[in-house]
Amino acid sequence: MTDARQPGKEGGAVAPPDPWDPLVRVTHWLIALAVLLNAVLDEGGSALHVWVGWMVLAVLAIRLLWGVIGPAEARFSAFPPAPRAALRHMKALLRGRPREHRSHNPAGALMVYALWACLALISVTGLVMTDARSPVTIAEEKAAVAAGDWSVLASADDRAENGEIKEIAEEVHEVLANLLLLLAAVHVAGVAVESRALGRNLLRPMLTGSRRG
Amino acid sequence: MTLGAVPPRGPRSARRFSAALAVTVVLQTMAALFFVADAVADLAEDPAAPHSIFEALVALALILGVVMGVWQLRRTLAQMRQQERALDTARGSLAQVIEDQFDAWKLTPAERDVGLLALKGLDVAGIAEIRGAAQGTVRAQLTRIYAKAGVSGRAQFASWFVEDLLDPDPS
Numbered sequence: 001m002t003d004a005r006q007p008g009k010e011g012g013a014v015a016p017p018d019p020w021d022p023l024v025r026v027t028h029w030l031i032a033l034a035v036l037l038n039a040v041l042d043e044g045g046s047a048l049h050v051w052v053g054w055m056v057l058a059v060l061a062i063r064l065l066w067g068v069i070g071p072a073e074a075r076f077s078a079f080p081p082a083p084r085a086a087l088r089h090m091k092a093l094l095r096g097r098p099r100e101h102r103s104h105n106p107a108g109a110l111m112v113y114a115l116w117a118c119l120a121l122i123s124v125t126g127l128v129m130t131d132a133r134s135p136v137t138i139a140e141e142k143a144a145v146a147a148g149d150w151s152v153l154a155s156a157d158d159r160a161e162n163g164e165i166k167e168i169a170e171e172v173h174e175v176l177a178n179l180l181l182l183l184a185a186v187h188v189a190g191v192a193v194e195s196r197a198l199g200r201n202l203l204r205p206m207l208t209g210s211r212r213g
Numbered sequence: 214m215t216l217g218a219v220p221p222r223g224p225r226s227a228r229r230f231s232a233a234l235a236v237t238v239v240l241q242t243m244a245a246l247f248f249v250a251d252a253v254a255d256l257a258e259d260p261a262a263p264h265s266i267f268e269a270l271v272a273l274a275l276i277l278g279v280v281m282g283v284w285q286l287r288r289t290l291a292q293m294r295q296q297e298r299a300l301d302t303a304r305g306s307l308a309q310v311i312e313d314q315f316d317a318w319k320l321t322p323a324e325r326d327v328g329l330l331a332l333k334g335l336d337v338a339g340i341a342e343i344r345g346a347a348q349g350t351v352r353a354q355l356t357r358i359y360a361k362a363g364v365s366g367r368a369q370f371a372s373w374f375v376e377d378l379l380d381p382d383p384s
Binding site for chain 2: 021022023025026027030054055057058059061062065066069070071132134136
């Protein structure tokens with residue numbers, strides 16, 4: 001009696017890690033939470049919104065570092081952007097016979113890069129909009145204004161000179177935020193479809209892993 | 214089904230440790246980002262102030278901490294993988310030893326199944342339930358297995374396979 005559920009012994013010759021390594025899991029869910037918070041729940045421009053944005057930058061930074069020095073499946077080299085392979089994968093998926101891959105499948109890999117690009121650009125445009133003031137500073141200034149000290153608004157006037165750039169940044173920030181939500185929805189749908197086609201729950205490796213013990 | 218119903222404790226605590234390490238590294242990165250931004254703003258304002266220089270030092274220490282944490286996490290994960298492989302190999306080897314010995318005792322397929330379940334620590338009732346057989350049948354099969362193996366009973370049967378692992382004088 002052998003264990004039929006041992007990693008790498010089911011499906012194709014190679015399969016994504018089950019579970020994914022802890023850093024990939026932690027960063028994945030923090031980003032998901034951050035997107036949910038900043039796109040849906042909190043108010044744009046609020047101190048909380050800026051806090052969350054800064055955290056996204058940090059999470060993105062550590063994940064990108066992990067993409068260089070992390071374990072094999074978490075590295076960029078395991079899932080290079082390959083549009084043609086992604087197309088092939090989508091076709092195979094439509095026929096109901098997707099192949100297993102050692103990391104993200106080629107279509108999933110494109111999604112990962114698209115999401116990262118969106119997150120990075122949204123964060124950077126957010127920094128432009130707030131003059132890269134830290135959330136602590138923003139909260140302090142808001143508290144000062146609320147307490148009747150309007151002097152901070154004078155310094156805000158000094159910063160208003162590159163208003164045009166800020167307007168563009170704001171436009172980009174909003175368009176990309178909507179695109180990000182759209183991509184996230186496609187990502188979730190993709191996981192559902194692929195799970196069904198592979199006959200294997202792809203969500204579980206991102207949570208705790210499928211194996212017992 | 215793996216040999217032994219009890220999950221291994223080592224790999225499990227290692228997994229918990231690596232998860233805690235990952236959370237710590239992410240928190241450290243957040244702290245580092247905030248502090249570095251603050252330090253950069255202060256340095257831009259007054260580069261020569263002792264306060265600024267100290268902040269820059271702390272920022273550097275935080276970044277170093279992140280890098281070391283990531284490195285430690287990487288090593289822990291690599292070690293876990295290696296241990297898992299070793300464990301798989303050991304499991305495979307033990308399974309092979311058991312298979313070979315069952316061959317040597319010329320057990321029938323039904324007896325092999327019963328023998329393996331007995332080695333896993335199931336009692337007669339449990340084996341009967343899994344195999345959908347009467348307890349009397351299982352008892353008879355166990356008796357035949359012990360006879361073929363030339364052992365007195367279950368304890369001696371089980372110890373047959375661990376004896377070699379308990380060699381007090383490994384040479």
